[in-house]
Amino acid sequence: MDKNSVWKALNNPEILKKTLGWINNLALPDNDSQETIDESMTSDEQNIFDSGLMSYRKGNVQEAISEWRKIVNMDPKNWIVRKQIWAILYPDKFYDAGVDFDWQKLRIEAESTP
Numbered sequence: 709m710d711k712n713s714v715w716k717a718l719n720n721p722e723i724l725k726k727t728l729g730w731i732n733n734l735a736l737p738d739n740d741s742q743e744t745i746d747e748s749m750t751s752d753e754q755n756i757f758d759s760g761l762m763s764y765r766k767g768n769v770q771e772a773i774s775e776w777r778k779i780v781n782m783d784p785k786n787w788i789v790r791k792q793i794w795a796i797l798y799p800d801k802f803y804d805a806g807v808d809f810d811w812q813k814l815r816i817e818a819e820s821t822p
Contacts, residue, residue: 722803749786753779757789769796790819 749757760775773796779789794801794815801808 749779749783753782753786756782764796773797784820787816790815 756775756778760772760779763769763775764772773793776789776793779786780793791812794812795803798811801811
């Protein structure tokens with residue numbers, strides 16, 4: 709998804725509200741398995757996450773994503789942060805008709821392959 713599509717999606721008040729709610733609350737879909745999600749973050753990762761969240765709240769979406777990708781590089785099994793990035797980049801896979809778990813599974817497989 710390109711930057712214009714991201715901004716177009718985030719200009720939809722309902723999608724923006726859901727995205728912010730999801731990020732602010734670290735909400736996950738009910739059927740996500742705790743076995744595949746590493747919820748613990750180091751203090752460094754938390755600081756990076758908070759910096760990205762501040763950027764996101766200021767409307768600096770690409771800067772926020774860049775910060776959060778640092779966390780993924782530090783901890784490739786941090787699926788919470790990955791899913792937040794995906795929700796911003798691909799809102800149609802999270803909000804239009806609910807969470808597309810088949811798409812997520814394909815993304816996880818693709819991003820888990822070295």
